[in-house]
Amino acid sequence: MNNRLREMREARGWSQEELGDRLGVSRQTVISIEKGKYDPSLPLAFAIARVFKARIEDLFRPD
Amino acid sequence: MSWDAYPHRKWAAHPPGFWIGMLLYLGTMAAAGWALRSLPIAGAERVLVGLSPTLPLALMWHAYLRMVRHQDELYRRIQLEAVALAAGATVLSSFTWGFLEMFQVAPHLNPQWAGHMLVFSYGIAAGLLNQRYG
Numbered sequence: 001m002n003n004r005l006r007e008m009r010e011a012r013g014w015s016q017e018e019l020g021d022r023l024g025v026s027r028q029t030v031i032s033i034e035k036g037k038y039d040p041s042l043p044l045a046f047a048i049a050r051v052f053k054a055r056i057e058d059l060f061r062p063d
Numbered sequence: 064m065s066w067d068a069y070p071h072r073k074w075a076a077h078p079p080g081f082w083i084g085m086l087l088y089l090g091t092m093a094a095a096g097w098a099l100r101s102l103p104i105a106g107a108e109r110v111l112v113g114l115s116p117t118l119p120l121a122l123m124w125h126a127y128l129r130m131v132r133h134q135d136e137l138y139r140r141i142q143l144e145a146v147a148l149a150a151g152a153t154v155l156s157s158f159t160w161g162f163l164e165m166f167q168v169a170p171h172l173n174p175q176w177a178g179h180m181l182v183f184s185y186g187i188a189a190g191l192l193n194q195r196y197g
Contacts, residue, residue: 026135038137041136
């Protein structure tokens with residue numbers, strides 16, 4: 001799954017660690033999602049959307 | 064679970080109980096080994112002293128479970144895959160060796176090797192999976 005996590009995070013000037021703290025996940029999880037190596041669960045995808053005040057479909061796109 | 068309440072992980076590493084259990088395990092292993100070799104202990108007391116290192120192992124197991132339950136979903140996924148790989152390798156190896164023993168083409172080994180292999184292969188699998196998802 002493709003995502004705009006890195007783009008959205010950098011637009012806000014947040015580090016991966018900071019985004020991880022906001023989401024309650026590790027920096028490794030943020031890195032893995034940004035690189036497309038790991039697709040988050042639905043609850044985590046909703047939490048990501050809430051942090052960025054966006055819709056899930058604005059952040060994640062199927063391959 | 065509500066969508067805006069993603070569970071927050073509590074620990075970034077092994078909790079203190081794990082390391083305390085590790086220290087106690089090493090301590091009781093050394094103490095029990097020395098006591099069984101050097102002191103005139105017999106009967107039920109000998110069994111109790113010999114089994115004493117298993118209590119800290121149980122503490123480490125409990126701490127590990129607590130840690131897994133309080134980590135995020137990627138960590139739990141890595142742990143599940145690592146344990147599945149390690150368990151599969153250990154079961155396959157122990158059954159293979161057991162059959163070879165049954166056919167008398169391999170010597171009898173202390174069954175503790177299976178536990179050592181499980182922990183060792185888990186460590187390798189967890190390391191490789193961490194790199195894969197890193």
